Amino acid sequence: MADNHSGHIFQAPTSSHPITAARGFAQSFGLHPATALLTVIVDSMLFTGEIATLGMSMLFSLAVSVAVGFLAYRAQQKWYGDDPESAAIKAGILGLLTAIPTALPSFIYLPMGVIGLFRRNKN
Numbered sequence: 836m837a838d839n840h841s842g843h844i845f846q847a848p849t850s851s852h853p854i855t856a857a858r859g860f861a862q863s864f865g866l867h868p869a870t871a872l873l874t875v876i877v878d879s880m881l882f883t884g885e886i887a888t889l890g891m892s893m894l895f896s897l898a899v900s901v902a903v904g905f906l907a908y909r910a911q912q913k914w915y916g917d918d919p920e921s922a923a924i925k926a927g928i929l930g931l932l933t934a935i936p937t938a939l940p941s942f943i944y945l946p947m948g949v950i951g952l953f954r955r956n957k958n
Contacts, residue, residue: 866925867910867915868949871949875944909922
């Protein structure tokens with residue numbers, strides 16, 4: 836509402852488009868460092884287990900990957916301030932990369948954790 840200097844109050848026009856806050860590079864692509872560290876550690880442990888069991892622990896690895904995705908979702912929302920959609924996308928990516936039976940994906944999410952270290956905290 837606004838005053839037009841004549842004493843009358845009028846309603847400002849509304850838009851059907853939601854207003855979204857501008858997001859920086861770190862907020863869009865970063866991970867909380869604890870989330871990235873957890874993912875690296877769990878992925879390394881799962882990969883070692885898959886090598887030792889010759890792939891027989893694949894179902895266990897899939898279940899743990901779902902748990903990593905859920906933890907990443909909650910951590911990104913609570914600790915990093917991501918909205919639910921961004922947190923879900925990042926968690927899905929981490930869960931998928933953790934499920935792949937190789938240690939190579941850590942080269943993807945480790946830099947995201949480093950980006951998260953340098954994000955400016957607006958609080």
